[in-house]
Amino acid sequence: MNHALFEYYQERSPLHHLNPAVKLISSLVVMIFTSLIFDPFTLAAITLFGLALTLGPGRVPPTLVLRGLIPFLLFGAGFFWMNALMPRVTSGAGTGEELLFSLGPLGFHRTGVINGVSFGIRSLGFGVYSLLFVATTNPTDFILSLVHQVRLPPRLAYSALAAYRYLPTLHSEITMIRNAHQVRGTREGSGPGGFFRKSYRFTIPLLVSGLRRAGRVADAMEARAFTGRNRSWYRQTRIGFRDLLYVVALASGVVLITLYSHHRGTLIFWGGQLWN
Numbered sequence: 001m002n003h004a005l006f007e008y009y010q011e012r013s014p015l016h017h018l019n020p021a022v023k024l025i026s027s028l029v030v031m032i033f034t035s036l037i038f039d040p041f042t043l044a045a046i047t048l049f050g051l052a053l054t055l056g057p058g059r060v061p062p063t064l065v066l067r068g069l070i071p072f073l074l075f076g077a078g079f080f081w082m083n084a085l086m087p088r089v090t091s092g093a094g095t096g097e098e099l100l101f102s103l104g105p106l107g108f109h110r111t112g113v114i115n116g117v118s119f120g121i122r123s124l125g126f127g128v129y130s131l132l133f134v135a136t137t138n139p140t141d142f143i144l145s146l147v148h149q150v151r152l153p154p155r156l157a158y159s160a161l162a163a164y165r166y167l168p169t170l171h172s173e174i175t176m177i178r179n180a181h182q183v184r185g186t187r188e189g190s191g192p193g194g195f196f197r198k199s200y201r202f203t204i205p206l207l208v209s210g211l212r213r214a215g216r217v218a219d220a221m222e223a224r225a226f227t228g229r230n231r232s233w234y235r236q237t238r239i240g241f242r243d244l245l246y247v248v249a250l251a252s253g254v255v256l257i258t259l260y261s262h263h264r265g266t267l268i269f270w271g272g273q274l275w276n
Helices: 020-034 040-055 062-085 110-135 139-148 154-166 169-183 191-223 241-264
Strands: 099-103 106-109
Touching: 020 040, 020 110, 020 139, 020 241, 040 062, 040 110, 040 241, 062 110, 139 154, 154 169, 154 191, 169 191
Parallel strands: none
Antiparallel strands: 099 106
16 A cells, blocks of 8 residues: 555554554653754664654554655755854854864864754654654544543544545645646746746645635534534543553653763753754
C-alpha cells in the first residue's frame, strides 16, 4: 500500500495499542525538552532513541520513516546554513580564532557550525517524535482520547477529526489536478513565473474542494442535531498499565541520555540566549 507523508500506518504493534493522548503529551514533552538543549551529541542521541522506538515497538517501515523525515531534513539543512554562515560573535571576541574554514567569500565559524548542527538535529528530532505519534495512532482513537482524557468538547473534536481525515486525500486530489492539466495540455513554464502559475492552478482547486467538503460536513452535523451533549459512547479510551510503562520507558531513556551527556561534559542547556 502506498502511504502519504505523515499518515496513519495500520499495523499491530505495542505503540499502536497505547492511549493516543498519552503518546501525544509524551512526544510534546520530549520536543519541549530538546528545545532547551544545544549540544549535538545529546540531541542526536535523543533523536536516535525516538527513531529506535518508531522502527522497533512501532513497527513503522524504514521507507515510510525516511519519506516522513524529508521535510524535516530540508528544514534542518536550512537551519544549518543560516547559522553556520551568519554566526553571532560576542563583543570583544575576534572572528579569526573562531573561523574553521572558508569557501571563497563564505566563512564557517565554530560557534555558528555547532549551533547550525544543533538546530538541524533538533528539527530531525521533532520529525521523528511527530512521526512516532502520527504513524502509530488511529485518528478516531485520537479524537476519542481527546474527548475522554483531555476533556475536549465533542463538537470541536469531531470537527478536528473531519479535517484530519481530509489531509491524506490531498495527495490524490493533487494527482487528479495534475492529470487534468496534462490532458488539457497546460504548460506551466519554467522559472519563478512558471512556479507561481503552477501554484495558482493547484491552490484554487484545492481551496474550492476543501470548502465544499467543509460545507458537506457541517450540513451532516447539522442534520443530525449534533451538539455533543448527553452522548453515549460505543467504546471509550482509557489509560492503562501499558501507557504508564511507555511513559516510564520514554522518560527513563531521555533522562539516561541526558545524564550520560552531562557525565561526558558535553551537555549544554539553554542559558537564556540563542547563542553560546
